[in-house]
Amino acid sequence: MENNIPLTTIQRWMQSVIEHPGTNDEAWNSEQAQKELPFDEAYANVLPSKTLTPVERIGIYRKMFFLRMTESMAIDYPGVKNVLGEFEFDRIVAEEYVKKFPSHSYTLNHLGRYFPQFIQETDLRNKAFLYDLSRLELSITNNMDAEESPIVHQQEIASVQPDQWEHAILIPIAALEMLEFDHNVCEYLDAVIEEVTVPEIKNERTFVVVYRKTYRTYWDILSSQQYFLLSALVSRKTFSESIALLVEQFPDSQEELQQKLFEWFNEWVSSGYFSKIKLR
Amino acid sequence: MTANKWNLSDFGFGVGLRSVHYNYILENNPSVDWFEVISETYLESGGRVRYVLDKIAERYPIVLHGVSLSIGSSDPVNFEYLKLLKALADRVKSPYISDHLCWTGVNAHNVHDLLPIPYTEESLKHIVNKAKQVMEFMERPLVLENVSTYAQFASSSMSEWEFHARLMEESQCGMLMDVNNIYVSAYNHDFDSKEFIDRIDPSLVCQYHLAGHTNKGTHILDTHNDHVIDAVWELYRYAYQRTGGRNTLLEWDEDIPEFDVVHEEALKAKKYRNEKPDPTMMNLPRPTIAPKMRLTPVEKNELVNSMSHKL
Known part of the structure; x- marks a missing residue:
């Protein structure tokens, strides 16, 4: 029996959960996710498996999303990553950059296009050096x-x-x-x-x-x-x-x-x- | 054996073209039947990857396989993307284009993953309409692959195979049957993989995909990081005997070995084409579900790493 959650609502909800940094619970309870689908309705609409809850199942997509984003950025910006250290680089990309500049392209190769701008607008240690380095790395990628x-x-x-x-x-x-x-x-x-x-x-x-x-x-x-x-x-x-x-x-x-x-x-x-x- | 509806040629046993093998292929001209290339890698690149693609297209048949068509997204068709895709398809003479029955983002975002769609009448109508637009614009058949999924929706009103069957019937697009993905999804959602194959009209299957995966106990991840397991070969045998000659391709995207290893794996499919049916295959065992287990932080980390192949 088909319930009537529109396709666009399901997709907006799922995307908001996937893109939300933090824990699975934080993502499901985020303001954006709740705006698209209240928690209970969303939870009821994702079927559990024999081994995983709805939250864990969507969590697989969330983990893959942030891994793809950080790995893709690390390929384009090895120098910036080295300055910041792996933990801080991944945190900045996952929690701040991707939120501010989500991918609108068919390819991840374009994901880092706004990283120099992001660095310029963000409070970071060695910011002036990072800005210069990111411009060089972007130029090389392009x-x-x-x-x-x-x-x-x-x-x-x-x-x-x-x-x-x-x-x-x-x-x-x-x-x-x-x-x-x-x-x-x-x-x-x-x-x-x-x-x-x-x-x-x-x-x-x-x-x-x-x-x-x-x-x-x-x-x-x-x-x-x-x-x-x-x-x-x-x-x-x-x-x-x-x-x-x-x-x-x-x-x-x-x-x-x-x-x-x-x-x-x-x-x-x-x-x-x-x-x-x-x-x- | 059943001819495919579009009379697409059976190129034989192909390999997914990956950059780590560029030099080997250019220098050694291995006797590969055909290559499948990830469209997005080449759409706007004027650098070395484009040069390599042109060289390889001079020597081998090429089929474009995309990851960002997002046919299942509630967003409209992205014609700017299609323009680039069509130019590339013309350039390498791809007889058809393939992508996935999934969505990759909405509101013009791209999360770069193959996300599951709810199998509803609304989704079907929307995707049929988009598939027709794509084929009209591209002036060549569109072939859609079943994806590995890790979630299902309660709002679905039909099974995945019923959705595929109706989509193909109503839109006239073809199917890229990924037997590994059938196996993975069957495990993750506890359905009978053979039933999936049985319910698909063989004439609508245009191509096969084979790949390795990672079984995490609680679920399987479609990692393309290893050899094809025996159970997936058995599924290929089962499916192939219904359809006969179709392009068959091996994907290997992580921990990629030497080219010869990948090619040899692809050629194993020959054995299944030539062998007589194995009666035991009719009782193909369904994947067993492991008891629920908690992952340690290290296992969780490993799990995440295994999912990291870049689209």
Whole structure:
């Protein structure tokens, strides 16, 4: 005999119980769950098995939910997890992050998209470092899924006539992002990944390019001058405009820059930063 | 043997494609009949996973198997998701798409689990309507898998198999019969797994799934972390003899061994296709229910860990 609890009510109730952090009892008695279905009605609607009560049966889904969330976040944010420690990381993800930013995506790969924002809005120890580190880790995760682009080779560079360079625009590959940090995040993350002792957290202006080459993601530290020039190029300024801006920004290093430009440019081309050269 | 209603080809014995095996497959070209891929892994990825998929699709038949269609959710069909899915299905030439008869979230949330639906007239009408929309949009058959469940609703007015049978009849979608899931749910809900199989029109079964599971005593978890147990092979034999040639696939998602081990496990299904019926199978024992027991904290932790394969 069919009772008349609508499908949408059952699902809203069950989801509210699954997503509620804390114990099974707290989840079943939460305000949201009670709003959807009073405890007695919900309890009567979930059949017990020979071995498990209704609360225990729904509890299986609750445990799986929080495990999936914490495991998925740990894959994307190993550095943040290392700073916070496993217990605190899992607690923050399960009790706070997932509640504030539940998954709306078809894939768990998108779950961590708002973690840097969450860290910025949350009271945490080492918050400024965690914010920087989470931005680096998010960039790396996003990079792995970015579209693959063709890359410019040295021969193409060589075929550009000297007078064409002034107005040349270098189009970056899709899987390239420039980031600035106030902490030694690269050094820290490398240590976590390599499973060696992590360095002391310290304030350190750090300029990074995250990019992918032959389907592998890299994150390289750049000097402030390199970062400035590459940022200008990546933002589709012409080659001459970019260099002019660099010289203007670092007037005291003009001679040194002239010597290094060729070397940097060669390195960036061979690292596959650019997908094509647009000539006017 | 009964032909399937859509005349879908029987590719043979396949393996679920998992990233730990990418390099092995690309380097060794193992003689696998076909691969099933988790659609969501490839929908928007332009990185290495997409490259690997394209390479594998050049060499093997591919079928897309999704985990986020959420056909049983009271939310409407997500056409943005379907657009991506259709593009991928076209790209790898998936002859049909499969997903699960379940819901994964409501109010646009996704809890990333295969949640049980109440088997009611209301659910049936809603899912039939959604399945028709999906098939019309996708321009290919939709095949829905029976899931392992850990809870049942008192509000259900029909059995799981009756719900499947009516859904397929009314929507014209097909069934991916996961015999391990039948076994798991039969154990968890104390029903006869053979009766489930008997009540499904063989012509509506398009594919089989096989996998390992974890028996916790009080219940079984569908963990895909081990070899297929004998009782599940017996169920496969029983089901297969009613349907004949259908794609058969082995899933292994946790503690994944070397590719050869997974492939060999899948090929065991051949034995069941070729052997004559075993008369004893007609008296297939029902799973026994262990007495209620309390789990220690360590056991509870272990239980949770065993459920952790990522969708």
